[in-house]
Amino acid sequence: MHGSRHERATYPRTMVALESVLTCPSCGVQASESMPENACQYFYECTGCGERLKPRAGDCCVFCSYGTVVCPPMQTEGGGPDADVRCC
Ligand SMILES: [Zn+2]
Numbered sequence: 001m002h003g004s005r006h007e008r009a010t011y012p013r014t015m016v017a018l019e020s021v022l023t024c025p026s027c028g029v030q031a032s033e034s035m036p037e038n039a040c041q042y043f044y045e046c047t048g049c050g051e052r053l054k055p056r057a058g059d060c061c062v063f064c065s066y067g068t069v070v071c072p073p074m075q076t077e078g079g080g081p082d083a084d085v086r087c088c
Contacts, residue, residue, distance in 0.1 A: 015075075016037070016072050016075045016076055017069045017072075017075065018034055018035050018037060018072060019032055019033070019034055019035070019069065020032070020033060020035055020063045020067035020068055020069040020070075020071075021033075021067060021068040021069075022044060022053075022062060022063065022066045022067050023066050023067075023068075024046040024048055024049060024051060024053065024066070025053070025066065026046065026049050026051040027046065027048045027049040027051070028048075029046060029047060029048025029049065031046075031047045031048075033063075033067075035063055035067075035069075035071055035072055036072070037072050038072065038073060039073075040060050040061035040063075040071050040073065041061050041062055041063065041071075042054065042055060042061055042062065043062065044062040044066075053065075053066060060073075060074070
């Protein structure tokens with residue numbers, strides 16, 4: 001007799017990345033920045049040209065717009081390219 005158990009696919013909560021590399025749209029300089037775990041950073045001052053970056057329309061923070069990794073709230077809310085998730 002086989003005891004078949006249906007296991008639900010669970011997503012590990014430990015995969016939230018707290019580091020993102022921001023790329024400045026003005027000068028192309030990249031900078032690795034750490035992100036707050038449950039907040040968003042709306043402004044970011046480029047280390048290269050001093051440009052004050054703001055999120056693009058529809059994005060909640062500079063990490064979602066210019067970073068290699070979206071902000072932690074978006075990661076944990078299951079945010080994806082098509083997900084309509086607002087974190088703040
Ligand atoms: Zn710049």
